[in-house]
Amino acid sequence: MAENRPTILLIEDEAEIRRFVRVALTAENYRVVESSDGRRGAIDAGTHKPDLAIVDLGLPDIDGIDVIRRLREWSPMPIIVLSARVQERAKIEALDSGADDYVTKPFGIGELLARVRAALRHVVRTRSGTTVLKLGAAIVDLEVRHASRDGVDIRMTPLEFRLLAVLAKHAGMVVTHRQLLTQVWGPTHATDTHYLRIYMKQLRDKFEADPIRPRHFVTETGVGYRLLVDE
Amino acid sequence: MFDTRRFLTGNLRHACVPLRMARRWRWHGYAWAVAAAASCTLIGVAMQPRFDVVNIAMVYLLAVVVIALRFARGPAVTASVLCVAAFDFMFVPPRGRLSVDDVQYLLTFAIMLAIALIISRLVESDRRQASEQAALEVAAETERIRSALLASVSHDLRTPLAVMAGASSSLAETGERLTSVERSALATSIFDQAREMSEHVAKILQMTRLEIGAISADRDWTALSEIVGSVLRRLAERMARHRIIVDVPEDLPLVRVDATLIEQALGNLLENCARHTPAETVVRVRAQRQQSEIVVTVEDYAGGLSDAELERVFAKFSRGTVEGGGTDIGLGLAICRAIVRLHGGRAWAERVSGGGSAFKFTLPLELPPDIPPEPVD
Numbered sequence: 001m002a003e004n005r006p007t008i009l010l011i012e013d014e015a016e017i018r019r020f021v022r023v024a025l026t027a028e029n030y031r032v033v034e035s036s037d038g039r040r041g042a043i044d045a046g047t048h049k050p051d052l053a054i055v056d057l058g059l060p061d062i063d064g065i066d067v068i069r070r071l072r073e074w075s076p077m078p079i080i081v082l083s084a085r086v087q088e089r090a091k092i093e094a095l096d097s098g099a100d101d102y103v104t105k106p107f108g109i110g111e112l113l114a115r116v117r118a119a120l121r122h123v124v125r126t127r128s129g130t131t132v133l134k135l136g137a138a139i140v141d142l143e144v145r146h147a148s149r150d151g152v153d154i155r156m157t158p159l160e161f162r163l164l165a166v167l168a169k170h171a172g173m174v175v176t177h178r179q180l181l182t183q184v185w186g187p188t189h190a191t192d193t194h195y196l197r198i199y200m201k202q203l204r205d206k207f208e209a210d211p212i213r214p215r216h217f218v219t220e221t222g223v224g225y226r227l228l229v230d231e
Numbered sequence: 232m233f234d235t236r237r238f239l240t241g242n243l244r245h246a247c248v249p250l251r252m253a254r255r256w257r258w259h260g261y262a263w264a265v266a267a268a269a270s271c272t273l274i275g276v277a278m279q280p281r282f283d284v285v286n287i288a289m290v291y292l293l294a295v296v297v298i299a300l301r302f303a304r305g306p307a308v309t310a311s312v313l314c315v316a317a318f319d320f321m322f323v324p325p326r327g328r329l330s331v332d333d334v335q336y337l338l339t340f341a342i343m344l345a346i347a348l349i350i351s352r353l354v355e356s357d358r359r360q361a362s363e364q365a366a367l368e369v370a371a372e373t374e375r376i377r378s379a380l381l382a383s384v385s386h387d388l389r390t391p392l393a394v395m396a397g398a399s400s401s402l403a404e405t406g407e408r409l410t411s412v413e414r415s416a417l418a419t420s421i422f423d424q425a426r427e428m429s430e431h432v433a434k435i436l437q438m439t440r441l442e443i444g445a446i447s448a449d450r451d452w453t454a455l456s457e458i459v460g461s462v463l464r465r466l467a468e469r470m471a472r473h474r475i476i477v478d479v480p481e482d483l484p485l486v487r488v489d490a491t492l493i494e495q496a497l498g499n500l501l502e503n504c505a506r507h508t509p510a511e512t513v514v515r516v517r518a519q520r521q522q523s524e525i526v527v528t529v530e531d532y533a534g535g536l537s538d539a540e541l542e543r544v545f546a547k548f549s550r551g552t553v554e555g556g557g558t559d560i561g562l563g564l565a566i567c568r569a570i571v572r573l574h575g576g577r578a579w580a581e582r583v584s585g586g587g588s589a590f591k592f593t594l595p596l597e598l599p600p601d602i603p604p605e606p607v608d
Contacts, residue, residue: 157605177451197457201456219457219458221457
């Protein structure tokens with residue numbers, strides 16, 4: 001019988017961490033494939049064709065970032081990285097190299113499960129081809145480039161719209177400053193973070209009930225932003 | 232009169248400076264020796280019409296004493312030799328020559344040299360004692376900090392470890408006989424304690440890294456409103472029992488800071504207020520522009536600090552009274568201050584009139600680059 005449980009590849013060298021992550025994921029009805037190093041993990045990814053990969057950044061043999069690059073050569077599956085607090089730069093590099101999200105060690109399992117669920121939901125949403133987002137009381141239709149709240153149009157500049165569209169493409173997951181800047185303003189503006197700050201404020205002013213405590217346009221300090229949409 | 236003590240304590244700092252500076256200081260001494268001999272000669276010339284030669288010798292003697300007190304033996308000897316030579320050349324007959332008619336003057340020279348040597352020797356031994364004393368004080372202070380660290384580490388890490396060991400062994404050994412409510416209570420307390428301990432360890436590491444200069448500010452343009460937003464999101468659970476008021480003006484300029492570090496600094500201030508004030512009280516977060524800087528304030532309206540505490544709270548391992556449960560390792564405000572200083576700002580605490588404390592820090596303001604305006608669709 002073909003299994004329709006989602007398969008998760010866990011590449012992590014610490015056996016103790018693998019153990020509790022496996023127990024929790026299995027309890028949530030995921031199938032778990034474990035690899036204790038990067039090379040093994042890259043091979044396991046090819047044989048098991050997982051729906052999602054969890055990659056530790058501190059692997060003993062090859063760099064976690066290399067693993068992500070190898071996976072990204074052929075697979076669009078969501079990748080979540082596990083990083084230690086001191087690996088701030090490596091974390092951003094991993095995200096820029098194609099990882100979709102991160103969890104910082106030490107983490108509670110609830111946090112990891114939430115990330116896994118969001119990433120898999122994102123895959124479903126992308127496959128279904130839906131272009132309509134719900135942000136609180138506001139509705140955005142990306143295809144017809146239209147946003148409204150209670151029937152009243154929310155007017156956006158072309159750049160505001162493009163920024164929203166890039167965030168929406170990765171809804172629920174982290175998009176780095178660099179990714180947003182290159183995809184919205186172009187590669188020559190990859191480090192013009194002040195553009196992002198100003199435009200993010202404009203988007204929040206238009207969509208958030210309390211722009212200081214955003215519920216949708218969430219700041220990932222030092223890393224980037226995350227768009228949380230209502231289901 | 233010269234206050235020898237003050238001279239010595241003044242020199243204490245120089246006794247401890249690195250070699251390169253000490254060497255520069257020494258050359259400084261020689262320069263002063265030359266300058267002293269030259270000025271005495273000028274004074275001597277001015278005095279000459281009305282004063283006896285012996286009094287002029289006294290002026291030179293005074294200069295030698297001062298140089299010997301203020302500097303090391305080298306400059307003192309130099310000063311005495313230069314003074315003797317200048318005195319001999321200018322004022323002792325036959326003038327304009329380095330020879331002496333009256334043998335009595337040789338005694339004057341010898342006394343001057345002897346005074347220079349005796350004084351510089353006295354000063355040196357006193358100085359050495361003072362620097363030894365200072366070294367002892369530094370060692371004692373280091374020892375005090377180290378034992379405070381050990382005491383704090385052992386308490387703050389042992390307590391959660393004891394809870395974790397006890398609770399987890401109960402789960403492992405008697406788990407089957409426990410109700411599911413009891414099991415989950417034990418597991419939750421292990422999780423909470425582990426998280427608390429992990430934060431303590433992170434703070435100790437962070438403080439150490441800040442102190443040894445292993446952390447540099449990775450600056451970029453940042454909106455303070457975003458930092459406030461993400462701190463409140465991160466601390467939502469811990470601040471849930473307090474009423475938080477945010478006051479950040481719409482038009483506050485961007486700041487160029489390391490957002491992760493400043494988030495931490497602000498978070499530490501908020502956690503500190505949450506920890507030391509009762510539930511249901513107000514905590515206000517405010518950011519204002521004041522001239523060429525931005526002032527960030529976290530204010531509470533309960534209790535308040537004494538004059539001594541206002542400064543002491545920023546010291547490492549300073550603990551106040553903690554409301555409710557939880558421990559405080561006493562590093563939050565010290566880390567906050569270190570981070571703010573790294574950015575060229577200041578961090579301090581004030582009393583709020585009517586009861587309460589305001590914790591403030593400044594960030595320097597730079598002009599952000601312009602952004603081309605864009606019309607709406």
